[in-house]
Amino acid sequence: MHLAVAAEWSSRTQSVTDLLPSPCLACGSPIGVHYPSGWACAVCEWRYGEAPDSDLAPPRVDVVYYLRHGDRVKIGTTANPRQRFTAIWHEEVLAFERGDRRLERRRHEQFAADRFGGSEWFRLTPAIAEHADVVAGGRDPWDVYARWMSEAAALSDRQRR
Template sequence: MSKVSCVVPGCRVAVAFDAPLDLCDEHLSVAAEWAGRRDGVTDVLPTPCRLCGSRLGVRWPTGWLCAVCEWRHGEPLDTDLPPPRVDVVYYVRFRDRIKIGTSAQPRQRLRAIRHDELLAFERGDRSLERRRHLQFASERLGGSEWFDRSEALDTHIAALAGGVTDPWDLFARWTSEAFARQG
């Protein structure tokens, strides 16, 4: 079903009823291609980013950029640079308990910890971990890093997540930012 004719002078082709602008399919396509050249097109990278591991990219006429760390797809990495250290405080759930720990290598660390779910990351080191242990001391199980779930702890974790559904996306961003600071 169409509503009107295309607004491009000389074009009398009908506009699709659900078209966002009064342009025919051909002129909408031309506009989308122009916008893609100017703004890039968000899409899945051909292969995961070698720098941060993200699959989300922006396709430009000149090539792909990682949407997380802006690494140009296909460019070699500077292997002479040591990997940056990104310390995080992690929050994992096992059954009805939550562990608050820290690591500079969270993938390796979390493989060694029995858990049901990674809840959140917070950028910080042992001093921040100690502050969180004190903050939630009333929920702490003995002298361990495990805590009973509570409304306060759940609220804190929800605030850390801040709408991010996968904590690894935050870690990838922090890692890519650290790489960028290295030069």
């Protein structure tokens, strides 16, 4: 009984990480932190219940992505990974790296020896796997992308004021 009372008191005075009542409007994450004053997104820290300014255009964040399908990796670029990935057969998102076509081109040159023809597909070699691991930094790629989107939205909002 004592532990139950202590846990209840702690949840009223400290933060508790749990599922948000609904996904974050800023980044889409389902995970939040419940503070005594309310909820905040655990990924982008958007205050739950606040609506993004509808006058603002959605932020644009270009990324170089690493998708694995079997023993192959696609290295490509997009500003809208969720939409782009619906058209690409893949089993796993290995990493996102912030960058545009120039960075994508450098990665294609870096791993050219493992490239399938002129495509964006490469053999999954230890070098590519290690590079994707370093880029991911032990974090879920979607959490990283959500954070970048949130930061871009906050920056654009600050610049607008």
